[in-house]
Amino acid sequence: MNPNFLQTPIAYLKGVGPSRADVLKAELGIETYRDLLHLFPNRYLDRTSYYKINQLQPSGADVQVVGKIIHLKMVEQKRGKRLVATFVDETGQMELVWFRGHKWIKESLKINEPYVVFGRVSQYGSTFSIPHPEMELLHKHQQGLKIAMQPIFPSTEKLSASGITNRVVSKMVQQLLLESKGYFPESLSKDILEELRLIPKAEALFNIHFPKNQELLARAQFRLKFEELFFVQMQLISKKMLRKQKIKGLPFENVGEHFTTFFENHLPFELTEAQKRVIKEIRNDMGSNAQMNRLLQGDVGSGKTIVALMCMLLAIDNGFQACLMAPTEILATQHYNGLKELLVNMDIKIALLTGSTKKSERTLLHNQLENGNLNILVGTHAILEDKVQFHNLGLAIVDEQHRFGVAQRSKLWHKSSPKGGGAPPHILVMTATPIPRTLAMSLYGDLDVSVIDELPPGRKPITTVHRFDNNRLKVFGFLKEEIKKGRQVYIVYPLIQESEAMDYKDLMDGYESIARDFPQPEYQISIVHGQMKPADKDYEMERFVKGETQIMVATTVIEVGVNVPNASVMIIESAERFGLSQLHQLRGRVGRGAEQSFCILMTGHKLSEDAKTRLQTMTSTNDGFEIAEVDLKLRGPGDLMGTQQSGLLTLKIADIVKDNQILQTARYHVLQLLKNDPKLEKEENAPVLRAFTRMMAQKTIWNYIS
Ligand code: ADP
Numbered sequence: 001m002n003p004n005f006l007q008t009p010i011a012y013l014k015g016v017g018p019s020r021a022d023v024l025k026a027e028l029g030i031e032t033y034r035d036l037l038h039l040f041p042n043r044y045l046d047r048t049s050y051y052k053i054n055q056l057q058p059s060g061a062d063v064q065v066v067g068k069i070i071h072l073k074m075v076e077q078k079r080g081k082r083l084v085a086t087f088v089d090e091t092g093q094m095e096l097v098w099f100r101g102h103k104w105i106k107e108s109l110k111i112n113e114p115y116v117v118f119g120r121v122s123q124y125g126s127t128f129s130i131p132h133p134e135m136e137l138l139h140k141h142q143q144g145l146k147i148a149m150q151p152i153f154p155s156t157e158k159l160s161a162s163g164i165t166n167r168v169v170s171k172m173v174q175q176l177l178l179e180s181k182g183y184f185p186e187s188l189s190k191d192i193l194e195e196l197r198l199i200p201k202a203e204a205l206f207n208i209h210f211p212k213n214q215e216l217l218a219r220a221q222f223r224l225k226f227e228e229l230f231f232v233q234m235q236l237i238s239k240k241m242l243r244k245q246k247i248k249g250l251p252f253e254n255v256g257e258h259f260t261t262f263f264e265n266h267l268p269f270e271l272t273e274a275q276k277r278v279i280k281e282i283r284n285d286m287g288s289n290a291q292m293n294r295l296l297q298g299d300v301g302s303g304k305t306i307v308a309l310m311c312m313l314l315a316i317d318n319g320f321q322a323c324l325m326a327p328t329e330i331l332a333t334q335h336y337n338g339l340k341e342l343l344v345n346m347d348i349k350i351a352l353l354t355g356s357t358k359k360s361e362r363t364l365l366h367n368q369l370e371n372g373n374l375n376i377l378v379g380t381h382a383i384l385e386d387k388v389q390f391h392n393l394g395l396a397i398v399d400e401q402h403r404f405g406v407a408q409r410s411k412l413w414h415k416s417s418p419k420g421g422g423a424p425p426h427i428l429v430m431t432a433t434p435i436p437r438t439l440a441m442s443l444y445g446d447l448d449v450s451v452i453d454e455l456p457p458g459r460k461p462i463t464t465v466h467r468f469d470n471n472r473l474k475v476f477g478f479l480k481e482e483i484k485k486g487r488q489v490y491i492v493y494p495l496i497q498e499s500e501a502m503d504y505k506d507l508m509d510g511y512e513s514i515a516r517d518f519p520q521p522e523y524q525i526s527i528v529h530g531q532m533k534p535a536d537k538d539y540e541m542e543r544f545v546k547g548e549t550q551i552m553v554a555t556t557v558i559e560v561g562v563n564v565p566n567a568s569v570m571i572i573e574s575a576e577r578f579g580l581s582q583l584h585q586l587r588g589r590v591g592r593g594a595e596q597s598f599c600i601l602m603t604g605h606k607l608s609e610d611a612k613t614r615l616q617t618m619t620s621t622n623d624g625f626e627i628a629e630v631d632l633k634l635r636g637p638g639d640l641m642g643t644q645q646s647g648l649l650t651l652k653i654a655d656i657v658k659d660n661q662i663l664q665t666a667r668y669h670v671l672q673l674l675k676n677d678p679k680l681e682k683e684e685n686a687p688v689l690r691a692f693t694r695m696m697a698q699k700t701i702w703n704y705i706s
């Protein structure tokens with residue numbers, strides 16, 4: 001067998017040809033024999049069971065019925081003609097209907113002979129019918145019972161319009177399997193096959209397309225899912241090992257003066273155990289010879305900023321600069337102000353760089369960065385511009401990483417430090433969007449992960465309730481009471497790109513009605529949204545931060561990071577339109593002070609099932625990880641990570657949520673394998689090496705992010 005057999009262009013397969021090949025490529029991305037082989041059926045029709053007519057349900061399912069045609073007639077209506085057959089078995093009667101091809105069908109049908117009919121049942125009045133059924137004479141059907149379960153392949157409208165029906169695709173795959181003579185080299189080692197009792201590759205590929213029975217289908221699915229996840233993990237883990245070996249890190253050996261002074265004299269509170277543990281993990285990591293590439297997860301309010309600061313002090317103690325990048329100007333500014341205050345009595349130079357930093361300031365800042373006079377740079381993605389050059393960047397921290405794209409993050413890698421001989425800086429990525437373990441393992445399998453799983457002491461859990469719009473007056477009454485107690489309030493409106501104009505109108509209408517109900521001078525209201533000039537936004541934000549206004553009306557721009565401890569009520573308008581992680585982020589803006597905080601989710605009465613689940617989850621838990629798990633189940637991994645990254649998760653057969661158990665098994669086996677045979681040199685691992693090498697060369701596994 002030609003080893004490149006599977007690389008053959010699909011046009012060469014019997015029954016395909018150039019024009020069908022074009023359609024296959026355009027519609028399903030199928031270019032080679034291998035692509036077709038990996039076009040797995042979406043579902044299977046079980047043709048092993050038969051239904052009686054009196055058992056039929058209008059369920060839209062495909063069923064198989066044995067019976068006879070006792071009568072044929074043409075029915076003419078305004079909309080056209082149809083051929084109707086009365087079909088009976090011993091339990092009752094039904095209709096078979098054809099809207100096209102009458103003449104040919106009428107001639108070929110035999111009256112009073114037993115048929116097996118197959119198709120989707122619908123119901124008109126009290127009569128069941130199957131339009132355009134597949135028909136086979138019973139005796140022929142009994143002779144040809146080779147395929148027990150019929151595969152249904154993915155399809156598109158264009159595909160069927162070009163005559164590439166499910167039957168045609170089935171034929172193509174059959175042809176391919178025939179020509180291949182079952183030559184599909186094994187890609188897993190014998191040990192693994194035996195230990196997990198996996199069926200051989202060739203058998204799995206046959207049975208995934210044309211299962212002999214339910215059991216073999218299940219085993220074929222398991223084997224192929226395992227294999228897919230195995231090689232994804234293999235890529236992630238070997239990448240991590242390579243990085244640890246090859247990429248020299250900047251050794252932060254000293255815990256020096258700045259770190260110690262800050263810890264002993266300026267730390268405004270006692271660190272939580274979780275914060276201490278995480279700092280230690282990071283310190284060990286940066287002290288080793290390898291470059292750190294770490295994800296720091298911690299729920300909103302868990303205190304990631306102070307951890308970031310202490311890590312930056314470590315960098316400075318070792319003679320390096322550090323930077324902290326945040327996704328919005330508001331957040332960057334808040335970080336800058338917060339850090340400056342913490343560092344007030346220390347000899348450390350810190351600066352802020354955002355899109356609105358003035359040119360003259362910028363020039364000065366660039367100079368200070370390059371000559372090493374600046375220790376810490378806080379900023380937005382303005383930091384990534386090529387003009388921004390460091391003297392010796394040792395640590396780059398990214399806050400709220402889910403807001404940044406892949407390309408942006410990789411740019412940080414290349415802000416290398418001449419002093420470290422061109423070694424990339426250590427990277428710490430912080431996120432308050434907890435990533436469920438399974439997903440973290442798959443997406444970030446090559447990062448190290450630290451988790452702050454404890455909130456600072458004295459926090460009162462936020463009370464969350466769901467209220468309908470017609471209770472608004474009551475809600476406003478509650479707000480007035482809270483404001484009387486000296487508290488501040490956020491009122492947040494959705495802003496979805498597709499309906500931006502409408503959303504702004506809602507926001508403005510909402511603002512006007514709030515202004516009516518909360519009249520000046522007793523009440524002062526701030527408003528912040530994306531269409532305002534940055535300076536105006538900052539001005540309004542400042543007034544709220546200083547407590548000059550009691551109510552902040554805003555779109556989701558305040559979602560990340562903003563910290564106003566005196567704000568204790570969060571109202572979310574049209575809460576059904578927000579995703580779970582966004583609701584959780586928004587809620588995290590309150591509950592930062594000593595007071596009891598509240599989150600009120602406002603909606604109308606019309607709610608989808610998913611929306612109900614989201615609201616119910618929010619009112620029942622404050623735990624970000626629990627919420628993330630529900631979110632993952634509701635939305636699937638692609639959406640959860642945002643569209644930018646969803647492409648990473650285009651698995652062919654496995655499902656990261658549903659096949660979590662298989663994922664864990666696969667990861668375990670990869671770790672074992674690489675421990676025992678890191679370079680895959682052993683004879684028994686040759687199949688793995690061959691398959692892996694090919695996948696890497698063809699980039700058929702995910703193209704990983706960082
Ligand atoms: P996040 O993890 O959401 O970024 P922050 O770093 O903004 O959280 O911290 C939230 C608030 O908790 C801040 O006001 C911070 O000063 C405070 N904080 C952080 N750590 C502690 C601690 N160990 N004890 C008391 N307060 C803390």
Ligand code: MG
Nearest residue numbers: 304305399561
């Ligand atoms: Mg934060």
